[in-house]
Amino acid sequence: MGTGTNVERRTVLKAAGVSAVTLGLAATACGGNGGTSADGTVTIRYSWWGAEERAKKINQSIALFEKKYPKIKVKTDFQTYQSFWEKFQTQAAGGNPPDVFQNAVGFLRKYDRRGILLDLNSQVKAGNLSLDHFRAGVTKVGEVDGKQLGVPVGSNTMALVIDKKVFERAGVDPATGWTWDDYFKALKTIHDKTKVPGDTGYFAIMYLYDLYLRQNGKAFFTKDGLGFDKSDLTEWWTDGYGRVKAGIVTDPKIVAQDQPKSSLSAGHGASEFTWDNFTVRYSAEGSSTYGLAPIPTMDGKHTGQYLASLMLSASAHTSHPKEAAQFIDFMVHDPAVGTIMGYDRGILASTEQYAAFKPTDTVSKEIAQYEDTTAKSGVLGTITPHPSGADTVEAAFLRIGGDLGQGKTKVTDAVKQFFTESQAAFQA
Amino acid sequence: MGTAVTLVKDSVPTTRKARSAAPVTKGRRGRRENLAGYLFMSPWIAGFLLLTAGPMVASLYFAFTDYNLFNSPKWVGFDNFTAMFDDPRWRKSVEVTAKYVVIGTPLKLLLALGVALLLAQSRRGQAFYRAAFYAPSLIGASVSIGFVWRSLFSDGAVVDRTQSFLGFHVGGWVGNADWVLYCLVALTVWQFGAPMVIFLAGLKQVPRELYEAAEMDGAGPFRRFWSITLPMISPVLFFNVLLETIHSFQIFGSAYVVSNTYCGPADATLVYTCYLYQKGFKDAQMGFAAAMAWMLLLAVALVTAVLFWSQKKWVHYEEDAR
Numbered sequence: 196m197g198t199g200t201n202v203e204r205r206t207v208l209k210a211a212g213v214s215a216v217t218l219g220l221a222a223t224a225c226g227g228n229g230g231t232s233a234d235g236t237v238t239i240r241y242s243w244w245g246a247e248e249r250a251k252k253i254n255q256s257i258a259l260f261e262k263k264y265p266k267i268k269v270k271t272d273f274q275t276y277q278s279f280w281e282k283f284q285t286q287a288a289g290g291n292p293p294d295v296f297q298n299a300v301g302f303l304r305k306y307d308r309r310g311i312l313l314d315l316n317s318q319v320k321a322g323n324l325s326l327d328h329f330r331a332g333v334t335k336v337g338e339v340d341g342k343q344l345g346v347p348v349g350s351n352t353m354a355l356v357i358d359k360k361v362f363e364r365a366g367v368d369p370a371t372g373w374t375w376d377d378y379f380k381a382l383k384t385i386h387d388k389t390k391v392p393g394d395t396g397y398f399a400i401m402y403l404y405d406l407y408l409r410q411n412g413k414a415f416f417t418k419d420g421l422g423f424d425k426s427d428l429t430e431w432w433t434d435g436y437g438r439v440k441a442g443i444v445t446d447p448k449i450v451a452q453d454q455p456k457s458s459l460s461a462g463h464g465a466s467e468f469t470w471d472n473f474t475v476r477y478s479a480e481g482s483s484t485y486g487l488a489p490i491p492t493m494d495g496k497h498t499g500q501y502l503a504s505l506m507l508s509a510s511a512h513t514s515h516p517k518e519a520a521q522f523i524d525f526m527v528h529d530p531a532v533g534t535i536m537g538y539d540r541g542i543l544a545s546t547e548q549y550a551a552f553k554p555t556d557t558v559s560k561e562i563a564q565y566e567d568t569t570a571k572s573g574v575l576g577t578i579t580p581h582p583s584g585a586d587t588v589e590a591a592f593l594r595i596g597g598d599l600g601q602g603k604t605k606v607t608d609a610v611k612q613f614f615t616e617s618q619a620a621f622q623a
Numbered sequence: 624m625g626t627a628v629t630l631v632k633d634s635v636p637t638t639r640k641a642r643s644a645a646p647v648t649k650g651r652r653g654r655r656e657n658l659a660g661y662l663f664m665s666p667w668i669a670g671f672l673l674l675t676a677g678p679m680v681a682s683l684y685f686a687f688t689d690y691n692l693f694n695s696p697k698w699v700g701f702d703n704f705t706a707m708f709d710d711p712r713w714r715k716s717v718e719v720t721a722k723y724v725v726i727g728t729p730l731k732l733l734l735a736l737g738v739a740l741l742l743a744q745s746r747r748g749q750a751f752y753r754a755a756f757y758a759p760s761l762i763g764a765s766v767s768i769g770f771v772w773r774s775l776f777s778d779g780a781v782v783d784r785t786q787s788f789l790g791f792h793v794g795g796w797v798g799n800a801d802w803v804l805y806c807l808v809a810l811t812v813w814q815f816g817a818p819m820v821i822f823l824a825g826l827k828q829v830p831r832e833l834y835e836a837a838e839m840d841g842a843g844p845f846r847r848f849w850s851i852t853l854p855m856i857s858p859v860l861f862f863n864v865l866l867e868t869i870h871s872f873q874i875f876g877s878a879y880v881v882s883n884t885y886c887g888p889a890d891a892t893l894v895y896t897c898y899l900y901q902k903g904f905k906d907a908q909m910g911f912a913a914a915m916a917w918m919l920l921l922a923v924a925l926v927t928a929v930l931f932w933s934q935k936k937w938v939h940y941e942e943d944a945r
Contacts, residue, residue, distance in 0.1 A: 277884060281904050288692035288907075309693040448798035451888040452777050587906055594885065601800050603889035612711065623691050623907055 237518050238268040243297035244279035248479065249539055256532040260525050267518050275455070280586065287311045290512055294519045297540075298345045298508040300336055305583040306508075307339055313509040314342040318520035325524060328546045336504045336578060345506030346523050349541025352500050352569060353402050354471040355488040358481075361465040362488075364389050369488035371572065375407075378491035382443040385465050392445040395457065395464035398435025399596025401589040403468040405579070406490055407431070409499030414579040421588075421617055422579070428610050432599055439600045447600035456480055470503070471562050472541045478558045485558070487565040500569060501578045505540045542566050584620035591616045685913035692907050703914035713915070715890050716898040719804065723894060724871040727808040732863055735815040739822035740848075753823070760816035768810070769880025773797055776806045776881075797881060800891040807892060810877050818863040825859030826852070857938045865930055872923050875900070895919055 231237050243253065250273055257269045272293075274282060280302070286292045292311055306312050315337075318324045326334050326343065330350065337345030357369070365385040369378075382393025397403055405415035414422040438444040445464040459467040460481030466488070477485045490498040507526060509519040526532055533548025538559045543549045554560045569575060591613055599609045661668075686703060688696035707713045738756055742749060762768055776782050778795035786793055796802040833851050842850065853860075875896040878886055886897040895915070903912030 284692065284907060285904065446798075447888060448794065448800075449778065451798035451883075451885075452795050454883040454885075590905070594887065597887065598889040601889040603800050603891075608711075619908070620906065 231514070236266050236268060237515050238270055239294040239513070239515055239518050239522060240270050240272075241295045241522070242271070242279065242283070242293040243273050244276045245273055245297075245539075246275070246476075249273070252535050252537075252539060255535050256526060256529075259529065259531055259535075260522060263525065264518075264521065267522065269522065287510075292510040292512060294513040294515060295507055295509050295522055297348075298337075298506045300503055300506075300578065301581045301585040301589060303337070303339050303344050304581060305586065307342065307344055308583045311511055312342075312344040313511045313513065313516060313519070314344065315346060315509060315520065315523070316343045318509075318516060319343065321517070321520075323517050323520035323524065325528065328528065329544055330542075330546060330549060333502060333504055333544045336502065337506050337508075339580075345508045346527050347504035347506050347541075347544040348527055348536070349472065349538065349544050350502045350504045350566070351470040351472045351541035352502055352566060352575070353406055353468060353490065354565060355466055355468055355490060356459060356471070356474050356477060357466040357486055357488045358391075358459060358462075358464075359484045359486045361385060361389050361391050361483070365465075371489045371568075372495045373489065373491055374495060375491045375493065379438070379443070382438070382465075383441075386443045389465070391465050392463070393443050393465050394438075395445045395459050395467045396435075396439075396447065396450055396597070396600060397444070397468050398432055398438075399593050399600070400468050401592040402470075404431060404592070406499035409576065409579070410493045410497050416579055416582055416585060416588075418580050419582050420621055421614070425610050425614060428613065429606055432596065432606050432609060435596070436599055436602075436606060440602075444600075447597050450597070450600075459485070470541070471565055472538055474558050474562055475537075475539060486561055489569075496574070498569075498574045499576065500574055501576050502566075503578060504544060538562050582621055584617075584623055587620035587623070588617045591620070682913040682916055685910050686917050687914075688910045690908075690910040690913075692909055696910065699910065703911045704918065706911065707915065707918065712890060712893065712898060716893045716895045719891065719893050720872065720874070720895040722804060723807060723811075723874060724868060726805075727811045728864070728867045728871050730808065731812045731815050732818055732860075732867060734812060735818040735863070736822050736860075738815065739819045739826060740852075742819075743823060743826040753820070757816035757820060760814045763810065763814035764876055766876065766880050769877050772806060772810050772877070773881050773883070776803075798888055800887075800889040803882070803888065803891045806881060807874070807877050810881075811871065811874070818867060821859055821863055822856065825856040829855040854939045858940055861930070861934050861938045865927065868926060868930070869923055872919065872926075 241257075243249070245253075250271075253271065253273075257271065261268060273279070279297075283292060283296065287306065287309065298312075303312070315324055319326055324346070326346070329347070333347045333350045334343070336347055336350075337343055355369070362368070362385070365381075365388040367381045367384055369381065373381075385391060385393040401415060408414050408423055408427070413427070416422055435444070439446065445458050449463045450458045453461040453463060457467060457469075457473075457477060457480070458464045460477040460483075462481065462483065468490075471487055474485050474487060490500060492498055507523045509516065509523065513519050528545050528547050530547050530551035533543050533545070533551040536543070536548075537552055538554065542563060543552055554563055595604070595609050595613045595616075598604045599606060604612070685696060687698060687700060689699045689702070690696035742753055742756070746752075774780055776796040778798070780795065783793070783795050793799065793802060796806045829852060833855070834847055837847050837851055873896060874894050878892040878894045878897050879900075882888070882892045886893040886901070896919070899912050899915045899919070902908045902915065
């Protein structure tokens with residue numbers, strides 16, 4: 196650097212100028228072959244979201260599959276829910292999605308519209324995959340406009356997961372057919388008696404608001420948009436924020452810090468509306484005992500609940516549709532796989548697997564019991580369609596609802612923002 | 624990155640000079656040497672064209688389109704750019720980033736200069752201290768430090784307890800929309816080691832005789848710093864200000880990790896690149912995201928230009944004195 200005792204002007208200018216210009220974007224390139232090796236062995240890629248616990252079970256299942264089909268190798272990878280869909284979107288856009296992947300109802304129309312999902316009916320006709328022997332109605336979840344875009348592995352339903360110990364201490368006993376008024380009174384009782392907020396933030400959960408709307412003859416989504424108007428949401432969020440202020444709903448500051456744990460399993464809330472099979476996760480994560488309670492109602496009867504499910508889908512771009520279908524078929528029907536997986540992804544969807552797995556732990560038993568009672572009480576309705584963009588809308592609902600709880604946004608602004616973002620998501 | 628690029632850039636004029644100095648009769652050998660030179664450079668050139676220049680041109684095109692990654696891009700002119708100003712989250716991200724740059728950069732440089740002044744004096748164990756202060760710069764950008772920070776600034780953790788002990792209770796910063804940005808500022812300030820080393824190099828080059836002369840004239844420590852040290856290291860200071868400002872604009876990792884990927888709560892850590900990422904890779908609005916990237920480039924270029932313009936007033940170069 197120069198000969199003088201001071202730094203030369205030119206050197207500095209150059210270094211600074213170049214540094215200013217090197218700000219740019221980098222791109223990654225992905226490549227892949229068809230996945231067939233010389234000896235006729237076919238390799239398919241299978242991706243899913245979940246955690247370590249699920250990974251172990253899935254690897255055991257795949258070992259069984261590879262034993263039965265020695266000419267098919269399955270390569271797996273997994274991420275958390277959010278990262279999974281970010282990665283999937285990029286892979287799919289590059290024309291290189293995994294051959295088989297876990298899917299959920301909110302993504303069917305989005306990726307169908309983009310031509311990513313294989314209509315599995317063709318494989319059913321070819322005899323590589325069977326849609327028989329499923330529990331009543333569950334395969335419907337994977338159907339869009341007559342196409343079978345996903346095959347369910349397990350069914351689940353929205354429920355109220357509760358911290359049993361806190362509920363007991365407060366002397367609150369949720370009863371079937373209880374109303375929203377009963378529920379909010381219970382939250383107050385719990386908070387008064389135990390100092391624990393009764394709920395972790397019900398008003399930002401899209402799938403719960405969907406149930407509430409269904410109880411009122413509406414639904415969160417129509418085929419191509421939102422099924423409610425601004426005044427509906429203004430009322431819902433105004434009440435929600437009021438309950439945060441009153442202390443009966445967990446402070447969103449705490450919720451933000453508990454992530455990625457749930458505030459329920461972290462002990463900062465006594466109940467949470469979520470999918471019933473999450474009880475498995477919360478029981479592993481938290482130190483209390485967790486159970487299931489009925490969804491509050493308007494009229495003492497209708498909960499608005501329906502069966503949803505996690506599914507397996509295949510890529511429309513796969514070079515091995517037959518092998519992908521055989522793999523899905525094995526994963527959903529093989530009884531041994533059912534015993535390994537248990538209720539990790541919901542109540543097993545096929546009758547073979549449902550019959551094969553006999554839950555021994557109390558949590559699994561309770562989930563089975565819950566879905567059984569819910570089904571018998573006749574409250575289960577049909578699932579409303581989820582338009583393309585439903586996933587982005589769900590995330591926006593959660594985020595904006597959370598912001599609102601922080602007291603940083605006025606309800607009217609939050610509602611406006613949500614509607615604007617939703618419109619953009621449906622069009623994207 | 625800056626330094627690596629500088630080295631390559633610096634070598635170019637040297638070879639050119641060597642070439643023009645070579646006798647005309649050795650033209651062919653010169654050309655061959657030239658070819659060899661370019662061959663040696665080819666990995667870098669290929670990398671630059673394929674991984675930087677190419678994507679940049681593509682992104683410039685996408686900035687004027689509506690592109691969701693799946694459908695082919697649709698030309699929309701300046702729509703993406705005008706839409707930004709109507710988007711409250713974009714405005715929020717600009718505000719958050721500006722706050723971060725304006726608060727974080729000066730604090731970091733002050734600390735770097737302060738510690739450099741202390742370490743410039745000959746003391747025992749000097750090498751150890753330099754290494755120790757520099758260490759955070761090496762690991763600060765890693766994801767694991769982000770996690771450490773997240774737990775340090777949570778409810779009931781060290782920072783919360785110390786604060787409560789001192790008598791003002793805030794709770795964890797991580798979940799608090801009013802405080803969480805300062806958690807990120809603290810993280811960047813903590814990495815003051817890199818500018819400190821540059822300051823140290825600058826301080827070492829200030830001629831001793833200037834201080835001796837000033838001391839004889841009765842100048843105190845403050846006067847010596849103000850009238851000798853500061854003007855003499857002003858090019859280094861300028862370099863650091865420029866580098867750190869540009870660097871601050873690009874903050875992403877720490878915001879992403881500390882907020883558990885949401886850049887919240889209540890968008891309080893929604894830094895510019897984080898929103899860009901969300902728009903591009905979550906919402907698949909690549910056109911908008913590309914436009915945002917170019918907007919950032921323009922903003923950084925503008926700030927850089929202003930800094931360059933301002934240096935006439937406060938940066939003293941050796942050649943100016945001649």
